[in-house]
Amino acid sequence: MRNKILVIDDDDLVRKSVQRVLVTAGYNVTCAQDANQAIDEIKKQDFNLIVSDIRMPGKNGVETVREIQKIVSQHSPKDIPIIFITAYADTSEQLGAEFLGEVIIKPFDLDHLLITVIEYL
Numbered sequence: 701m702r703n704k705i706l707v708i709d710d711d712d713l714v715r716k717s718v719q720r721v722l723v724t725a726g727y728n729v730t731c732a733q734d735a736n737q738a739i740d741e742i743k744k745q746d747f748n749l750i751v752s753d754i755r756m757p758g759k760n761g762v763e764t765v766r767e768i769q770k771i772v773s774q775h776s777p778k779d780i781p782i783i784f785i786t787a788y789a790d791t792s793e794q795l796g797a798e799f800l801g802e803v804i805i806k807p808f809d810l811d812h813l814l815i816t817v818i819e820y821l
């Protein structure tokens with residue numbers, strides 16, 4: 701079943717509310733608060749989708765996702781679909797994100813996020 705989602709966000713409140721809505725919808729959710737945690741999780745298990753913040757201390761979401769796709773490409777021919785959630789519209793960071801996946805601008809509606817997740821899985 702394609703139900704494993706990795707949620708990456710440094711903001712506890714966002715991470716927890718996204719996790720709650722996805723778990724309630726029946727997805728198996730793992731959370732990471734930064735690039736290092738996310739990369740550790742990717743090495744431990746396969747995911748069907750990633751929801752990632754862009755602005756984070758240390759590596760940003762775009763850099764994190766690029767690194768994750770590089771690791772995944774070593775054992776899978778397919779990239780993992782990415783949904784970015786960001787409060788920062790029209791930044792150069794976001795421009796990079798658009799080449800890698802869907803971008804949803806915060807504050808966002810959790811139902812909108814859930815619908816987007818369902819479209820990808």
Ligand SMILES: [Mg+2]
Pocket residue numbers: 709710711753754755756
């Ligand atoms: Mg952030």
